[in-house]
Amino acid sequence: MNYCSDCGASVSLRIPSGDDRPRFVCERCGTVHYENPKMVVGCIPRWRDRILLCRRAIEPRYGHWTLPAGYLENQETVQQGAAREALEEAGAVVRDLQPFAILNIASISQVYFMFLAELEDGPWVPGKESLEVRLFESHAIPWRELAFSSISKTLELYLEDLGRGPFSFHIADIQA
Amino acid sequence: MNYCSDCGASVSLRIPSGDDRPRFVCERCGTVHYENPKMVVGCIPRWRDRILLCRRAIEPRYGHWTLPAGYLENQETVQQGAAREALEEAGAVVRDLQPFAILNIASISQVYFMFLAELEDGPWVPGKESLEVRLFESHAIPWRELAFSSISKTLELYLEDLGRGPFSFHIADIQA
Numbered sequence: 001m002n003y004c005s006d007c008g009a010s011v012s013l014r015i016p017s018g019d020d021r022p023r024f025v026c027e028r029c030g031t032v033h034y035e036n037p038k039m040v041v042g043c044i045p046r047w048r049d050r051i052l053l054c055r056r057a058i059e060p061r062y063g064h065w066t067l068p069a070g071y072l073e074n075q076e077t078v079q080q081g082a083a084r085e086a087l088e089e090a091g092a093v094v095r096d097l098q099p100f101a102i103l104n105i106a107s108i109s110q111v112y113f114m115f116l117a118e119l120e121d122g123p124w125v126p127g128k129e130s131l132e133v134r135l136f137e138s139h140a141i142p143w144r145e146l147a148f149s150s151i152s153k154t155l156e157l158y159l160e161d162l163g164r165g166p167f168s169f170h171i172a173d174i175q176a
Numbered sequence: 177m178n179y180c181s182d183c184g185a186s187v188s189l190r191i192p193s194g195d196d197r198p199r200f201v202c203e204r205c206g207t208v209h210y211e212n213p214k215m216v217v218g219c220i221p222r223w224r225d226r227i228l229l230c231r232r233a234i235e236p237r238y239g240h241w242t243l244p245a246g247y248l249e250n251q252e253t254v255q256q257g258a259a260r261e262a263l264e265e266a267g268a269v270v271r272d273l274q275p276f277a278i279l280n281i282a283s284i285s286q287v288y289f290m291f292l293a294e295l296e297d298g299p300w301v302p303g304k305e306s307l308e309v310r311l312f313e314s315h316a317i318p319w320r321e322l323a324f325s326s327i328s329k330t331l332e333l334y335l336e337d338l339g340r341g342p343f344s345f346h347i348a349d350i351q352a
Contacts, residue, residue, distance in 0.1 A: 001181045005209070008179035008186075018304070021249070033181070036214050037248050039287060072213050073197065077280035077349055078287060099278065099347050102289065104253035111215060111254060113278065128194070169345040171275050173253055 006031045037109040040150070041081035042069020044158055045094050045119040050135040051158075052119055054089045056147055057131045064147035067154060068092065069112070082115050090133045091125030094118065101157055101170040103150050108176045112150045116158075116167060138162065149174050182207045213285040216326070217257035218245020220334055221270050221295040226311040227334075228295055230265045232323055233307045240323035243330060244268065245288070258291050266309045267301030270294065277333055277346040279326050284352045288326045292334075292343060314338065325350050 001024045004011050009028035016023055016032050024033040044067055045052040053065045068086040072078060079097050086092040094117035103112040124133045136142070138159055146152050153172055161167045177200045180187050185204035192199055192208050200209040220243055221228040229241045244265040248257040255273050262268040270293035279288040300309045312318070314335055322328050329348055337343045 003179055003181055003184035005177045005179055005181045005187075008184050010184075011181075034247070035250055037250055037252070038212050039215060071210070072287070074211055074213055074285040075282050076213070076285075077282050078278060079280075079347070080282075099345055102254060102275065102278075104255075106251050106253050106256075109250040109252075111248070169275055171255070 001033060001035075004029060004031055005033065037111050039072040039078070039081075040069055040110055040112045041072045041078045041114075042067050042085055042112070042154075043082045043094055043097060043115040043117040044100065044154065045086055045090070045092055045117050047119040047121075047135055050137050051141075051155075052086075052090055052092060052124060052133060052135055053142075054126065054130040055132040055134075056129065057126070058129050061147035063131065063145075065142050065145050066147040066151050067114070069114070069151075072113075078113050079115070082113075082117070086117070086119075087127075089127045089130050091123070091127060092133070093120040095120065098167065099169055100167065101154055101172065103153060103171075104173045105150060105176045106173065110150075112154070114154050149176070177209060177211075180205060180207055181209065211285075213287050215248040215254070215257075216245055216286055216288045217248045217254045217290075218243050218261055218288070218330075219258045219270055219273060219291040219293040220276065220330065221262055221266070221268055221293050223295040223297075223311055226313050227317075227331075228262075228266055228268060228300060228309060228311055229318075230302065230306040231308040231310075232305065233302070234305050237323035239307065239321075241318050241321050242323040242327050243290070245290070245327075254289050255291070258289075258293070262293070262295075263303075265303045265306050267299070267303060268309070269296040271296065274343065275345055276343065277330055277348065279329055279347075280349045281326060281352045282349065286326075288330070290330050325352070
């Protein structure tokens with residue numbers, strides 16, 4: 001951040017009076033610009049004993065497999081955001097969303113919130129951010145071709161719960 | 177948002193190419209400025225059969241009671257943020273944080289993530305954002321003097337679980 005989004009003057013990074021950490025503060029109008037973590041919402045779409053993954057058509061990690069997930073938008077609930085991402089990335093309608101995991105990636109100020117979800121029958125169609133959409137059995141998950149550590153962690157937790165049942169809610173920290 | 181925080185030129189609200197919703201876009205450098213929901217993290221600090229509440233020394237809702245909670249900061253996990261808020265607002269050290277609820281307030285683009293926590297022995301000391309810190313038994317919760325609907329909802333869910341046990345993880349939507 002270089003300029004105040006309110007008045008257009010320069011900002012400086014300093015600790016405002018009464019605060020305890022540096023913020024961007026406008027040198028003219030004094031507005032304090034807070035920056036906060038972003039939420040990523042997504043789901044594990046389940047169809048019978050298989051799960052749906054998308055192969056990314058965009059950077060970063062073009063060509064790698066991911067669960068449908070993306071940034072939560074303003075005026076949206078986390079359930080709505082997760083369902084929207086499945087529809088956008090895989091043409092997939094999901095229902096019965098059940099909270100499954102919250103994953104911190106503090107180093108890049110991201111928080112993932114992932115659901116388990118039931119997948120309505122297809123056809124499932126790759127959206128513009130996906131090259132391909134495919135169902136995988138648990139033993140066939142392409143571990144070495146997954147896009148992000150958050151996705152690997154989510155699927156590891158899923159398989160652990162699947163092995164011993166029932167599904168529970170998880171919290172985990174990830175080093176980016 | 178009126179000006180680009182990167183280059184200082186004017187922004188306009190329009191749907192960028194390939195997007196599906198309006199964003200602030202810089203008219204000079206073309207940077208798209210995404211705005212996303214903020215996370216509020218907090219906890220229900222438990223000490224024996226009582227819970228700790230703080231009476232707010234700041235607006236909004238000056239003088240009303242709240243659970244310790246506040247905006248998640250960059251580079252922080254949700255557990256760290258919830259523990260920090262308890263320390264800042266009540267001088268309280270909490271441990272054994274257990275995920276309890278996620279609450280959407282979509283109308284104001286906020287997502288609350290609340291924990292159950294065990295409270296270390298006091299004394300507990302009001303921080304600069306609190307007038308007073310006090311332990312309440314369940315039957316004595318000051319329902320009509322609570323600061324926010326998110327806090328009321330969290331405490332309702334807590335009492336429901338307390339009545340029938342065990343504690344589970346909840347998801348709820350709140351109209352602001």
